[in-house]
Amino acid sequence: MPRTKPLQILEGSRAIALTVKNIAPAVISAYPITPQTHIVEDLAKFKANGEADYEYVRAESEFAAASIVLGASATGVRTYSATSSQGLLLMTEVLFNIAGLRLPIVMTCANRALSAPINIWNDHQDVMVIRDSGWILLFAENHQEAIGQHIMAYKIAEATKLPVMINVDGYIITHSYEPAWIPDKKTIRKYLGEYQPTSGEYLDPDNPVTIGAFATPNDYMEIRQELHEDLVASQKIIDKEYFNYQKIFETKTKKSQIEDNGLIEYVGPKNPQVILVAMGSILGTIRATIKANKLENKIGILKIKTYRPFPKEAIAEIIFKTKNIAVIEKALSLGQEGPLTLDIKALLLNRTTKTNIQNYIVGLGGRDITTGMIKKIINDIIKTKQNLGSKFVNK
Amino acid sequence: MKKTLIVQPNTSLKNKTGSWRTFRPEIDIDLCIGCTTCTKVCPEGTVAMVKKNNKPKAKINYDYCKGCGVCASECPVKAIVMKPESK
Numbered sequence: 454m455p456r457t458k459p460l461q462i463l464e465g466s467r468a469i470a471l472t473v474k475n476i477a478p479a480v481i482s483a484y485p486i487t488p489q490t491h492i493v494e495d496l497a498k499f500k501a502n503g504e505a506d507y508e509y510v511r512a513e514s515e516f517a518a519a520s521i522v523l524g525a526s527a528t529g530v531r532t533y534s535a536t537s538s539q540g541l542l543l544m545t546e547v548l549f550n551i552a553g554l555r556l557p558i559v560m561t562c563a564n565r566a567l568s569a570p571i572n573i574w575n576d577h578q579d580v581m582v583i584r585d586s587g588w589i590l591l592f593a594e595n596h597q598e599a600i601g602q603h604i605m606a607y608k609i610a611e612a613t614k615l616p617v618m619i620n621v622d623g624y625i626i627t628h629s630y631e632p633a634w635i636p637d638k639k640t641i642r643k644y645l646g647e648y649q650p651t652s653g654e655y656l657d658p659d660n661p662v663t664i665g666a667f668a669t670p671n672d673y674m675e676i677r678q679e680l681h682e683d684l685v686a687s688q689k690i691i692d693k694e695y696f697n698y699q700k701i702f703e704t705k706t707k708k709s710q711i712e713d714n715g716l717i718e719y720v721g722p723k724n725p726q727v728i729l730v731a732m733g734s735i736l737g738t739i740r741a742t743i744k745a746n747k748l749e750n751k752i753g754i755l756k757i758k759t760y761r762p763f764p765k766e767a768i769a770e771i772i773f774k775t776k777n778i779a780v781i782e783k784a785l786s787l788g789q790e791g792p793l794t795l796d797i798k799a800l801l802l803n804r805t806t807k808t809n810i811q812n813y814i815v816g817l818g819g820r821d822i823t824t825g826m827i828k829k830i831i832n833d834i835i836k837t838k839q840n841l842g843s844k845f846v847n848k
Numbered sequence: 849m850k851k852t853l854i855v856q857p858n859t860s861l862k863n864k865t866g867s868w869r870t871f872r873p874e875i876d877i878d879l880c881i882g883c884t885t886c887t888k889v890c891p892e893g894t895v896a897m898v899k900k901n902n903k904p905k906a907k908i909n910y911d912y913c914k915g916c917g918v919c920a921s922e923c924p925v926k927a928i929v930m931k932p933e934s935k
Binding site for chain 2: 553554555653654661662663664665666669676
């Protein structure tokens with residue numbers, strides 16, 4: 454939390470809406486009904502009250518909302534949308550197209566569970582569906598981090614020609630109140646600059662081009678390979694923008710760049726007995742557990758901020774400090790285990806030291822995750838043998 | 849991003865779709881009465897009328913013909929026959 458900044462007590466959705474208002478994209482489109490959040494409700498209100506001059510298009514579905522921002526972005530302007538859960542699923546087809554067309558769209562996903570059974574509470578199952586779509590996926594732990602990630606997202610998207618999705622935990626971040634600082638319009642403008650789409654690469658009636666034409670087997674494979682390679686390479690830009698942001702907004706921390714960068718954050722001792730790996734707001738609960746039980750010298754916490762592209766090197770740098778890794782996830786690849794666990798297991802293939810890694814599934818469909826549960830996980834990873842399947846921590 | 853995904857106007861002619869063909873329409877010029885039905889029904893616009901001995905006759909552009917067979921099916925004098933494509 455930047456202590457020198459003017460703080461306001463804000464609901465997470467409102468904090469994000471105020472940030473987007475200051476970013477001032479040209480077009481915002483969204484579908485207003487459940488599972489939508491107050492983010493776009495507030496953005497619609499700003500427009501209706503004459504406080505903002507973006508084009509606000511109320512769509513007839515999430516599929517349409519995503520298509521509208523796709524089209525708007527293809528004309529060479531900044532765009533924004535937000536959705537959640539089933540709404541994200543309805544957008545899926547368009548989201549793959551947005552990444553494939555290399556459009557720098559920024560959107561927020563308020564992470565919530567998927568049906569059935571119907572459930573509107575928080576977990577990470579929705580975003581995991583579009584994990585392989587080619588979007589840059591950022592995860593925020595709290596309001597302030599979400600605000601920063603939204604501003605950085607436009608810079609990253611425009612530099613890489615890749616769309617960026619900021620994931621914030623539904624309810625836990627979107628509906629809770631926390632002190633937060635909203636950077637002003639002028640500083641944001643200074644950081645982002647005017648958006649200049651590449652000449653000849655956007656829709657312009659004076660210079661007609663086709664965007665989204667089909668590609669035969671002669672070209673498709675190279676195009677997809679390049680999308681993958683650019684996504685992997687975007688780690689450098691995500692990292693660079695993280696430090697650039699700290700400089701311009703004067704939010705520098707004293708942490709080492711290996712332990713705090715755009716991709717990950719590590720808090721803990723040099724040789725921890727256990728490292729807990731997680732994404733999103735659950736990190737707050739984990740930090741509180743470690744502090745309350747005075748485990749700072751035994752347990753390390755690894756926060757994944759950038760999930761796609763998957764920051765292999767940055768994570769390996771940290772997790773090789775320990776022999777016990779507990780990956781705590783709010784998502785499940787049904788029939789396998791937690792997706793983040795699988796990604797981290799792959800990093801251990803070339804490690805000669807025997808490593809105990811266990812997947813813990815928590816908080817599906819908004820089940821409360823308590824400090825007691827985190828304590829239970831810590832005890833389990835130390836005392837119990839690893840199990841190839843997922844361990845469900847229900848209470 | 850090295851490869852651009854932008855396509856300029858009038859460049860679809862670069863995509864020669866003739867290789868998609870499994871059946872090849874062949875016109876018997878002697879039977880063709882020059883009625884222009886095939887030029888109108890071809891979904892790809894690959895049939896044109898050319899003058900032969902001062903008479904209009906159909907001619908197929910095999911660079912783009914995908915071999916759908918609509919022309920053969922519609923020809924009123926059965927002057928077009930679909931034959932398996934061979935290389």
